[in-house]
Every structure is written in structure tokens, then in C-alpha cells.
Amino acid sequence: MKTTSVEDKLRNITYTELSGEWATLNRIDYDYKFEDGSWKRLSRESYDRGNGACILLYNEEKGTVILTKQFRMPAYDNHKADGMSIEVCAGAIDKNEAPEICIIRETEEEVGYRIKSAKKVMECYTSPGAVTEKMFLFVAPYDDTMKINDGGGLEIEDEEIEVLEMPFSEAIKMVDNFKIIDAKTILLLQYAQIHNLLG
Numbered sequence: 228m229k230t231t232s233v234e235d236k237l238r239n240i241t242y243t244e245l246s247g248e249w250a251t252l253n254r255i256d257y258d259y260k261f262e263d264g265s266w267k268r269l270s271r272e273s274y275d276r277g278n279g280a281c282i283l284l285y286n287e288e289k290g291t292v293i294l295t296k297q298f299r300m301p302a303y304d305n306h307k308a309d310g311m312s313i314e315v316c317a318g319a320i321d322k323n324e325a326p327e328i329c330i331i332r333e334t335e336e337e338v339g340y341r342i343k344s345a346k347k348v349m350e351c352y353t354s355p356g357a358v359t360e361k362m363f364l365f366v367a368p369y370d371d372t373m374k375i376n377d378g379g380g381l382e383i384e385d386e387e388i389e390v391l392e393m394p395f396s397e398a399i400k401m402v403d404n405f406k407i408i409d410a411k412t413i414l415l416l417q418y419a420q421i422h423n424l425l426g
């Protein structure tokens with residue numbers, strides 16, 4: 228592993244905003260020092276849409292988990308199937324919002340459960356070569372007494388989210404047969420498996 232600090236490898240960083248409608252797509256130009264000591268001016272496009280939080284809700288007694296199903300345009304754009312994506316509950320973190328506060332809010336909005344706290348189990352970049360987004364991954368137990376509405380997402384944000392409560396074993400099967408192909412969801416389901424969250 229190389230130990231040169233990033234300050235010694237980078238200089239003259241400039242930002243050019245290429246698009247800024249919903250989130251910001253920047254072109255970042257920078258001088259980069261290679262290991263042989265040579266400098267080269269490089270350019271990378273970087274899409275900044277903030278950070279995100281997501282959560283796997285699980286019920287050990289029932290052996291179930293709560294997932295969501297919704298249309299995702301970028302997924303549709305990629306493989307032109309139906310564009311429906313089965314995912315753990317997730318949302319973009321508001322400015323100055325703590326990831327745990329965000330995920331408690333999203334849990335209420337998207338799947339209709341009021342949880343008091345959530346345990347952070349991982350952090351990950353979703354696509355570090357292209358997107359600035361860091362994702363904070365949580366787990367929390369749920370039960371029927373915590374259900375306060377039907378979820379579904381916010382109408383003002385045009386969200387249409389189907390709430391799925393399914394056996395954990397079925398969710399794991401959906402990873403194995405490629406029906407669940409969202410990375411954060413696979414990570415959390417496998418975390419639950421490795422750490423025996425559902426007994």
C-alpha cells in the first residue's frame with residue numbers, strides 16, 4: 228500500500244459545473260502526480276446528489292423483513308426491462324441532517340413504521356468513480372405495534388412505493404436469482420445473514 232498523502236499528489240483543482248438542475252454534475256480538473264514523479268492534468272466528471280441512508284427492518288419472531296418496490300428510471304434506462312427495483316427503505320439525507328434522523332424519517336414516510344433508533348452497520352460509496360454519494364446503512368427491529376400508516380412515500384415528491392413484508396428466506400432467494408439487484412439491499416440482507424439477525 229502506497230503512503231503518499233493526497234496533498235502531495237494533487238494540485239490546481241478546478242470545478243466546472245456541467246449541469247445543475249436537480250443535483251450537480253461537475254467536471255473536476257486536477258494535476259495528479261504519478262508514482263514515478265511525473266505530473267499530468269486529469270479530468271473527471273463527478274455527480275453530487277448528496278449522501279443517502281437506508282435501512283433493513285427485520286422481525287425475528289415472524290422471520291420477515293420490510294422492503295420496498297418502486298420504479299427507478301436510471302435502472303430502466305440501463306436494461307429496458309420494467310424498471311421496478313426491490314430495495315430496502317432509503318432516502319437522500321437533507322442538508323445538515325444526521326444519517327440516523329434521516330432514516331427514521333424515511334422509515335415513517337416510505338414504509339409507515341415509527342422506529343425510535345437504528346443501528347448503523349456499514350458505510351459505503353455507491354459508485355466512487357462517478358458519484359460523490361456515500362450511503363449509511365442501518366438495521367432495526369420492527370413489529371406491528373410500530374406501524375402508524377401505510378407508507379408509500381410522499382405525494383408531493385411523486386413517490387409511489389409498494390411496501391413488501393416478506394420472509395427473510397424469500398428475500399435471500401431473490402438475491403440468488405437476481406430479482407434483487409440493488410447493491411445496498413444485497414449488502415444489508417447479507418449482513419443480516421452473516422450476523423444471524425433473524426435467528
Ligand SMILES: Nc1nc2c(ncn2[C@@H]2O[C@H](COP(=O)(O)OP(=O)(O)O[C@H]3O[C@H](CO)[C@@H](O)[C@H](O)[C@@H]3O)[C@@H](O)[C@H]2O)c(=O)[nH]1
Nearest residue numbers: 249250277278279280281317318319320360383384385386
Ligand atoms: N425532479 C427530480 N426529482 C428527483 C430527482 N431525483 C430524485 N428526485 C425526487 O426526490 C425524491 C427522493 O426520494 P428519497 O426517498 O429521498 O431518495 P431515493 O430516490 O429513495 O434515493 C435513495 O436511493 C437512491 C438509490 O440508491 C440513492 O441514490 C439516494 O441517495 C437515496 O438513498 C424522489 O422521490 C423524487 O421525487 C431528479 O433527478 N429530478
Ligand SMILES: [Mg+2]
Nearest residue numbers: 316317318337
Ligand atoms: Mg426513497
